[in-house]
Structures are given as structure tokens and as C-alpha cells.
Amino acid sequence: MEFIKEELSNLKQKNLHRRLKTMNAAQSSRTMVNGKECILLSSNNYLGLTEHPELKAAAKEAVDFWGTGSGGSRLITGNMRLHEELEETIARFKGTEAAIVFNTGYMANMGAITALVGRGDIIFSDELNHASIIDGCRLSQAKTIIYPHKDTGVLEELLQQNSSSYRRIYIITDGVFSMDGDLAPLPRLVELAEKYNAWLMVDDAHATGVMGHRGSGTAEHFGLEGRIPIQIGTLSKAIGSAGGFVAGSYGLIDYLRNKARSFIYSTALPPSEIAVALAAFRVLRTNPQIRKSLHLNAHYLRSGLKEIGLTILTEESPVIPVLIGDASKAVQMAQQLLSLGVFAPGIRPPTVPAGMSRLRVAVMATHTRDDLDKALAAFAQAGQEMGVI
Numbered sequence: 001m002e003f004i005k006e007e008l009s010n011l012k013q014k015n016l017h018r019r020l021k022t023m024n025a026a027q028s029s030r031t032m033v034n035g036k037e038c039i040l041l042s043s044n045n046y047l048g049l050t051e052h053p054e055l056k057a058a059a060k061e062a063v064d065f066w067g068t069g070s071g072g073s074r075l076i077t078g079n080m081r082l083h084e085e086l087e088e089t090i091a092r093f094k095g096t097e098a099a100i101v102f103n104t105g106y107m108a109n110m111g112a113i114t115a116l117v118g119r120g121d122i123i124f125s126d127e128l129n130h131a132s133i134i135d136g137c138r139l140s141q142a143k144t145i146i147y148p149h150k151d152t153g154v155l156e157e158l159l160q161q162n163s164s165s166y167r168r169i170y171i172i173t174d175g176v177f178s179m180d181g182d183l184a185p186l187p188r189l190v191e192l193a194e195k196y197n198a199w200l201m202v203d204d205a206h207a208t209g210v211m212g213h214r215g216s217g218t219a220e221h222f223g224l225e226g227r228i229p230i231q232i233g234t235l236s237k238a239i240g241s242a243g244g245f246v247a248g249s250y251g252l253i254d255y256l257r258n259k260a261r262s263f264i265y266s267t268a269l270p271p272s273e274i275a276v277a278l279a280a281f282r283v284l285r286t287n288p289q290i291r292k293s294l295h296l297n298a299h300y301l302r303s304g305l306k307e308i309g310l311t312i313l314t315e316e317s318p319v320i321p322v323l324i325g326d327a328s329k330a331v332q333m334a335q336q337l338l339s340l341g342v343f344a345p346g347i348r349p350p351t352v353p354a355g356m357s358r359l360r361v362a363v364m365a366t367h368t369r370d371d372l373d374k375a376l377a378a379f380a381q382a383g384q385e386m387g388v389i
């Protein structure tokens, strides 16, 4: 056990030791953290749907009718009619032939990559891709080449140099990058995938319900419907439930049902979560105003933060990375903000590169102008006190 002690003290010395914060209330725009009331400014509950009455009612009804658990994996006893209805709904939402639901977004990436990619294949993966993509690539045993973030020039050179000697070629990218909030250069990635006969896989965890005219993701945002063969998403962020999915052709989805180990060997999601996701897709269809409020709020907050003099790394989505740089300073700034009633946690290495520590600010559709003004006042005060403005 000595190595555990050593490693923990090592993390503490480097200011990289993580502690859990306790939420004492729901993921609302105003909540309780460590017993203190504050404005929540970093939730992935972008649309505020976890508090939506239709979603709550759907969960309760599902428990009454279907019970609390699914009782088995999808291929044994856990495949309820609800799961199938959700997959049909996701396929319609994404404009694909079919979809398959996994228990988490993490498991969707791991399951899809390890089922589709193996020895003899090559993956080109953006350097800022999410950990679940990185882990899927590692486990796949394929040759993996990490290309510089969004650099399609370098990617094309790598494709030219490497692709002829491999069985199948994959390009994998986040749609919206989770810690930077910027968008993948999908139009060019689609061209490259088509030119080099590569499979393009896009993880829209932070774009589902958020980007595009109907909120169906980055393919819709860029007008690339039908040109991205493997589309991943989560139900755990803007959709306000839990779970992940892959959307694509009938063949792809049937293949994953038979080959994706994280789908096959895990108990199906409970019916309440499935019913909540179904209700969320209904709300997205019937109330597009929620998504509009999200983007208006993001615009307002970004402008305010820049006016104060803070450095915003990107401006393309409701994820607003406020650059602090030094890891300990980012943590102190987050603590200072919390004491002023704003919860915007510091993100440090290894989640982001050294020197790029930041506050990951994420706005919600349900924040009021008053919430955002109060948050901006807290940022101005904390920023001056910390010397980052």
C-alpha cells in the first residue's frame, strides 16, 4: 500500500489532488454545493431538463408501470419495449437508419471502437478527444496516431503517409470538445474521410440537444447529415437522463448489438432513465425555445466575461473555457468564486495540458439574466483579487 500513499502525496504536492464536492440539491441553475447556495455554472445539464416537469413525470410513471430496474442485459431479459422506442426516436432525431443505446456515453465509445477496430487497422484521433475515445483506441489494439488538435493539414499528410498499409482507416473526433467548447472541423474531416476511404466517427456528447437547428448535433450544425457514418451521443448531458448511443446504418447497429462488449455484458438501463430520455426528445421537438435560450445565455455570459478582461479560449458552444493557466491559481479562483456564490470548477492536468488550467464555465438555458449578472460580478471580484484580470 506504500505506493498509494506516495502517489497521493505526490498529487497533493503538485496541486493535482482531487476531492469530491457534494451537491445538496438538484442540477438547477441555482443549487447547493458543500452546503452553500450558489449559481451553478458548470453543469452539462445544458437545457436544464433534469428539472423539467415532463421528464420527472415520465420517470415516475415508468417506475409505476415497469418497476425500478431492467433485470438483465439487453440480449437476455432486459430489453423492454421502452428501450426499442428510445432507439427508434434517436434514429429519427439523428436522421439515421438505426441507433443503439449503451449505459453511458463512455461505454458507447469504448464499445463501438473496440467492436469496429482491431489489429491491422489504423485510427487517427484528435489530441483533445475525450478519455473514453482514448481508452477505446488503446483497447482496440489498432495503430493509433494522435493528430494535433483540429489540424486537418497534418491529418491529411498522416493519411497520405500511413493509410495504404492498413486494413481499415478510422478518423475519430469529438464534435464539441468537452473542455474547450470548440467544434471539430467536420466539413474538412468528411472530405478527408471520403477521399481516403476512412470511417469517420464523431462523438457528439456535448452537441446532442445543443447544436444544429433541431439540436441533433454537429452534423446538422454543419449541414453534413448522411455523411458521418458513426455518430456517438450521450443522454446524460443536455438530454437530462443517463446513457449513450451510437446512430448509423442498420448494418452498423446490428453489428454493434452482436459485437460491442460494453453493450452485451452489462445490465440494460433502468426503465425510468429510458422514459426520461424519451420525454426529453419530446420536449426538444415541442419547445425549441429552450435551446434558443441556451445560446442567448451563452452569448450574454461570454460577452460579459470578455468585457471584464478574462481570456475566453473559444466561442462556439455553451462550454466557455476561461483560461487561468497555472493549476493552483485555477483552483484558488474556483474556491474564491464558490465563496462568492458561483460554482465553476477549475480543470487541471491531466484533464487539460499543463499551463492551460481553466475554469470550465457552462451556461444553462434556465439561467436568468439576474443569475448571469450576479455571476459576472463574482468573476470580476475574484479575478481582481486573484490578479488574473
Ligand SMILES: Cc1ncc(COP(=O)(O)O)c(C=O)c1O
Pocket (backbone or CB within 6 Å): 104, 105, 106, 107, 109, 130, 132, 174, 178, 203, 205, 206, 234, 235, 236, 243, 244
Ligand atoms: C466528449 C465526451 N464523450 C463521452 C463522454 C462520456 O459520456 P457519459 O458521461 O454519458 O459516460 C463525455 C463526458 O462524460 C464526453 O465529454
